[in-house]
Amino acid sequence: MKKITLTRAVNEALREEMQRDPNVYIQGIGLRAVAPNSLTGGLHDEFGSQRVRTAPMDEPLIAGSCVGAALAGMRPVAELHLADFAFCALDEIISKAGKWRYMHGANNGMMLPIVFMQTIGGYVGGAAEHSQSPVGFYMHAPGLKIVVPTTPYDAKGLMKSAIRDDNPVLFFTHKLLGGTEGEVPEDDYLVPFGKAEVRRAGNDVTVVATSYMVSLALNAAQSLAEEDVSVEVIDPRTLEPLDLDTIVQSVRRTGRLVVVDEDTMRCGVGAEIGFQVMERCFSDMKSPVLRVGNPDLPVPYSPVLEKAVLPSSSKIQAAILRTLNPS
Amino acid sequence: MKPSTEQMLGLYKMMVRSRAFEEMVAEQVQKGHVPCSWMSGIGQEGTMAALCQLRSDDHMTYTHRGAYSFISRGSEPSRLLAELFGKSTGYCKGKGGRHIADLEHGVMGKSGAIGSHAPIAVGMATAIQIRGGDQVVISLFGDGTSNRGTTHSALNTSALWKLPIVWICENNGYAGAIPSADFTTFKAASDMAAAYGIPGISIDGNDPLTVYAVAGEAITRARKGAGPTLIELKTYRVGAFAIGAKDLRDPEEIMAWKQRDPIERLRRQLLEMDLLSEQLIASIDQEARIEMDSAVRFAEESPFPNPEDAYQDLYA
Ligand SMILES: Cc1ncc(C[n+]2csc(CCOP(=O)(O)OP(=O)(O)O)c2C)c(N)n1
Numbered sequence: 001m002k003k004i005t006l007t008r009a010v011n012e013a014l015r016e017e018m019q020r021d022p023n024v025y026i027q028g029i030g031l032r033a034v035a036p037n038s039l040t041g042g043l044h045d046e047f048g049s050q051r052v053r054t055a056p057m058d059e060p061l062i063a064g065s066c067v068g069a070a071l072a073g074m075r076p077v078a079e080l081h082l083a084d085f086a087f088c089a090l091d092e093i094i095s096k097a098g099k100w101r102y103m104h105g106a107n108n109g110m111m112l113p114i115v116f117m118q119t120i121g122g123y124v125g126g127a128a129e130h131s132q133s134p135v136g137f138y139m140h141a142p143g144l145k146i147v148v149p150t151t152p153y154d155a156k157g158l159m160k161s162a163i164r165d166d167n168p169v170l171f172f173t174h175k176l177l178g179g180t181e182g183e184v185p186e187d188d189y190l191v192p193f194g195k196a197e198v199r200r201a202g203n204d205v206t207v208v209a210t211s212y213m214v215s216l217a218l219n220a221a222q223s224l225a226e227e228d229v230s231v232e233v234i235d236p237r238t239l240e241p242l243d244l245d246t247i248v249q250s251v252r253r254t255g256r257l258v259v260v261d262e263d264t265m266r267c268g269v270g271a272e273i274g275f276q277v278m279e280r281c282f283s284d285m286k287s288p289v290l291r292v293g294n295p296d297l298p299v300p301y302s303p304v305l306e307k308a309v310l311p312s313s314s315k316i317q318a319a320i321l322r323t324l325n326p327s
Numbered sequence: 328m329k330p331s332t333e334q335m336l337g338l339y340k341m342m343v344r345s346r347a348f349e350e351m352v353a354e355q356v357q358k359g360h361v362p363c364s365w366m367s368g369i370g371q372e373g374t375m376a377a378l379c380q381l382r383s384d385d386h387m388t389y390t391h392r393g394a395y396s397f398i399s400r401g402s403e404p405s406r407l408l409a410e411l412f413g414k415s416t417g418y419c420k421g422k423g424g425r426h427i428a429d430l431e432h433g434v435m436g437k438s439g440a441i442g443s444h445a446p447i448a449v450g451m452a453t454a455i456q457i458r459g460g461d462q463v464v465i466s467l468f469g470d471g472t473s474n475r476g477t478t479h480s481a482l483n484t485s486a487l488w489k490l491p492i493v494w495i496c497e498n499n500g501y502a503g504a505i506p507s508a509d510f511t512t513f514k515a516a517s518d519m520a521a522a523y524g525i526p527g528i529s530i531d532g533n534d535p536l537t538v539y540a541v542a543g544e545a546i547t548r549a550r551k552g553a554g555p556t557l558i559e560l561k562t563y564r565v566g567a568f569a570i571g572a573k574d575l576r577d578p579e580e581i582m583a584w585k586q587r588d589p590i591e592r593l594r595r596q597l598l599e600m601d602l603l604s605e606q607l608i609a610s611i612d613q614e615a616r617i618e619m620d621s622a623v624r625f626a627e628e629s630p631f632p633n634p635e636d637a638y639q640d641l642y643a
Contacts, residue, residue, distance in 0.1 A: 025457055050457050056487065061446045061480040068450025071435045072386060074457065076450070091440050096447070104428035104436045105419030106640040113643075143641055166643035 001185055007178040009152035010039050010117075010171075013159035014077065016188065018047055021075060024163055027053035027062055028079030028117075039117065039173065040079055063089035063116060067096045070112045075163060083118040083172065084132045097168035098143030111166040115159075121175040121212055122262065122310050128298035131306075135210060136261060136268035138170055139239050145169040145193060146239040148211040152182035154237055157191030165193070174212040194241035198250070202232035205320050206250040208273055209233060209260040213292075213311060217260055220316040231320060239269060247273065248280050255286035256323040260316055265293040287326040290319045328543030330536070332602055338379050338535060339597060340611055342372045342590045345395040347615035348404050351623060352394070352411065356570045360626075361411045363424040364572075368393015370565035373589035374497055375399045376535035377542030377558070378465060383433060386451040386464040388444035390497070391425070391437070392564065396467065401432040404618060405625035414629035421632045422640065442468065442475030445494075449481045452490035463491045463549040465542075471502020473516050482557065486523040489554035493545040496559045497532065503568050504575050520557035532560025533589040536596060563587070 004012070018024045025047075032044050032054040044052040055062045059080060066076040080086040086093065093116055101110050122131035138144050145167055149155035155173070162169040199214060200221050209217035214235045221231035232250050236243055251257050257277055259270035270291035278289060292311045300306055330338065349369045355361050371393055378399035381387060389396035397407055402418065410417025410427060418429045428436035435451070438444050448466035455462045468478055473496055485492045496516035500507055513519055520527020526545075530537050538560060545556035563584035567574035574581075597603040 025453075027453075053453070053488075056480070056484055058480045058484070060443075060477050061449060061484050064443060064446025064477065065450030065453055065481075065484070068386075068388075068435075068447035068452075069454045070450070071447070072451045072454035074450075074454045091443055092446065095440060096438060096443060100436055101643060102641050103419065103423045103426050103439075105417070105422040106643070107418055107428040107436075108430035109643070110428060110430060110436070111643040145642075 001183040003181050004152055004184050005178065006149065006152045006155045006173070006180045006182070007037065007039055009156035009184055010159050010173060011041055011043070013156045013163070014040065014043060015046065017160060017163040018043070018051065023073065024075045024077065025051040025053065026077040026079060027055045027065070029055060029057050029081060031079065059085055059088035060092050063092035064096060066114045066116070067092060067100065067112060070114050071110070075113045077115040077117065077163065079117045081119060082130060083120045083134050084129045086116065086118050093144070093170070094138070094141045098141050102143060112168050113166045114168045115162045115171055116168065117171045117173070119175055120172045120262070122299045122306060124175055125301060125303065125306065126299070127301040131299035133211065133262040135172055135239060136263050136272065139269060139272060140267065143168065144240060147171045147193070147237070148239060149173065149237065150177060150211060150214045150235050152180065152184050154191050154197070156184055157189050158193070158237065161190045161193055164190070172211060176212050191237070193238045194243050196234050196236045196243035196246040198232060198246070199235050200231065200233040202230035202254070204230045204254055205256040205258060205323050206232045206234060206247065206254045207258045207260060207316065207320065208236060208247055210236065210239065210269055211262065213260040213262055216311060216313045217316055219313040220320060223313065224317060224320060229320065229324065242273070244276055244280070247277060251277055251281045252284045255284050257289045258292060258316065258319045258323060259289065260292040260311055262311060263294055264296045265291050266296045268293060287323045290323055292316050292319045328540050328547070330539050334379070335597060336602060338376055338539070339593050339603070341379060341398060342375050342535070342593065343611050344404070344615045344618065345372050345375065345393070345398040346590055347619045348394050348398060348407070351619040352408065353570050355408070355411070355623065362413055363411065364569040365411070365425065366392045366569045367564065367566045368395050370584065370588065371395065371497055371499060371532070371562045373532045373535050373538050373562055374467065374495065374560060376538035377493070377495055380539070380543055380546055381433070381465060382462065385433065385462045386435065386448070387433060388435070388448045388464070388466045389437060390467050390469055390472065391441055392469065392497070397427055397429065397434055400429070400434050402427065402429045402434055404622040408622045408626040409629045412626045412629070413631060414626060415632040415636070416625070416629040420636065420640070442472040442477045444468065445478045445481030448492055449484050449490060452485065452492045453488070455491055456488065461550045463493060463546050465493045465495060467495050467497055469502065470496060470498040470500065470507040470516060471510070473519065474510055482519060482523045482525070485555040486525045489552065491549035491552065492555040493542060493549055494555060494557040495542070496557065497562055498559050499562050499564045501576070516559040517557055525555050525557060527557040527559070529559040529561060532562035533587045533592060535589050535593045
């Protein structure tokens with residue numbers, strides 16, 4: 001085992017997969033000149049400009065050409081940088097990558113092994129167009145797998161699984177998680193999709209949190225432990241496929257659920273997971289499912305306003321307490 | 328680049344088969360057997376003179392118009408029609424309709440949003456470049472589609488990366504009911520090439536032998552690694568935008584273009600060269616009709632998919 005950052009873990013996964021499989025290549029804006037400690041640092045020097053392609057500043061081209069390359073037998077990785085910018089390539093991601101195989105009836109075993117890397121997250125004074133976390137937005141679209149890693153171990157193993165997957169995968173790294181340190185094995189390993197991880201065991205309330213929200217939820221759980229409230233925190237790790245069983249098992253025990261996601265709540269991750277749990281656990285529920293998330297506003301700039309809109313540990317604590325004392 | 332006798336005859340037969348397929352589909356649409364709209368390619372078969380030069384390991388992206396691109400690559404009319412009927416024996420098992428994929432013949436699928444093919448062609452060519460092969464990509468787009476950002480994106484990147492792509496703009500003068508001149512200041516689509524520093528040429532798309540020669544040079548250039556070319560084929564769709572749609576164009580203009588039919592043109596030339604006889608012409612027509620009749624039987628007799636098949640094929 002060695003201790004590395006989450007960014008480094010993703011970087012190692014990319015490097016090792018490129019070494020393993022000549023069909024893997026990566027393209028994105030500025031890749032020839034990225035910082036050594038960034039997600040794609042050092043890759044250009046090691047693999048050259050054919051396999052680490054510095055693309056024009058043109059997201060539809062970057063994402064759409066991945067679809068063509070995948071059809072031609074490659075395993076492209078698109079580094080799209082901020083999720084806010086990836087919106088420029090929605091036709092390519094949602095309608096081309098996500099639906100191509102299905103629309104063509106999987107003709108001759110057609111596959112689209114593509115990884116779309118996106119960085120998400122607020123809390124950095126980025127305002128409305130440099131702060132988005134539209135993970136739930138993509139959950140709405142069929143045909144896309146969705147990865148939201150929270151630890152270096154998971155990030156590396158999930159990125160390897162993403163590259164080896166024969167389907168399009170969206171890989172979301174949070175701005176505030178890049179520096180998170182953690183243990184990672186020296187040897188090759190994979191983290192499978194569709195398996196949630198219980199980050200903290202508890203009996204009173206289940207909290208499902210995504211990406212950076214997991215650390216906020218763990219802080220909230222820690223504080224509430226001092227008040228004798230026992231909180232279970234579940235990190236789904238992938239939202240498509242979603243490990244609903246792990247969540248359902250927990251809620252059957254606790255009877256209470258809070259879902260925390262950084263994005264706007266309407267039609268979001270919380271709405272979806274909350275509803276699916278309600279469909280399966282209605283009679284086990286002791287209180288209504290609650291959501292913590294952005295109250296359907298663009299993320300504002302001023303720290304005071306940003307704090308008002310984005311989730312925090314104290315907002316999560318308040319929601320947990322409300323499930324215990326529903327009025 | 329001049330085609331051999333065999334290649335010219337092969338091209339002629341292919342064009343006749345494509346026309347026969349289109350006429351048969353038009354009939355089936357009118358009978359109500361095709362639950363989607365069909366944008367007939369009649370009149371634009373000159374493009375086949377470029378596509379017929381692709382090797383089986385080359386790639387192509389195609390537009391919403393016509394069936395000539397599939398027929399050029401070797402797709403079977405029976406399975407094409409079965410797909411249009413929504414039958415389980417269609418190339419996409421009834422999930423795609425006119426969005427056809429036939430990987431075995433190098434038909435990689437169709438984007439419903441037109442113009443999104445251009446970046447896909449860039450990706451196919453990128454794959455070729457990374458692997459170091461000498462395959463090429465032909466990417467078709469209409470004059471209306473030339474205005475999409477993705478078309479310009481892809482031209483830019485293909486020029487920058489010297490990708491092995493032959494861009495073919497099939498300029499039929501209209502996008503829907505609107506003449507091309509109403510949505511761009513480019514005089515010829517090939518002028519776009521100048522903006523990206525690649526060779527661009529505008530030619531008569533209804534003259535198959537000229538198309539063959541010009542496309543052949545562009546393909547050779549791409550195979551050698553010398554980069555992309557943009558060819559504009561000036562052509563015309565003889566029918567309305569889609570079968571059954573109202574045609575607002577000047578009937579005299581339509582008549583004038585009918586006189587310039589690419590199949591008739593090639594036929595005349597081949598007759599002059601003594602490569603065709605009236606008898607051979609009749610037997611080629613006859614063969615195409617028989618093939619299309621059997622395609623109709625195949626499509627009619629094929630079963631529809633089961634409702635539960637809707638749940639399959641999302642993920643590999
Ligand atoms: C992105 C997108 N916008 C609009 C349409 C609807 N549409 C289909 S064909 C067409 C006109 C295309 O014109 P052109 O490229 O000149 O081809 P033509 O039909 O003339 O052959 C339009 C607007 C579409 N399919 N995709």
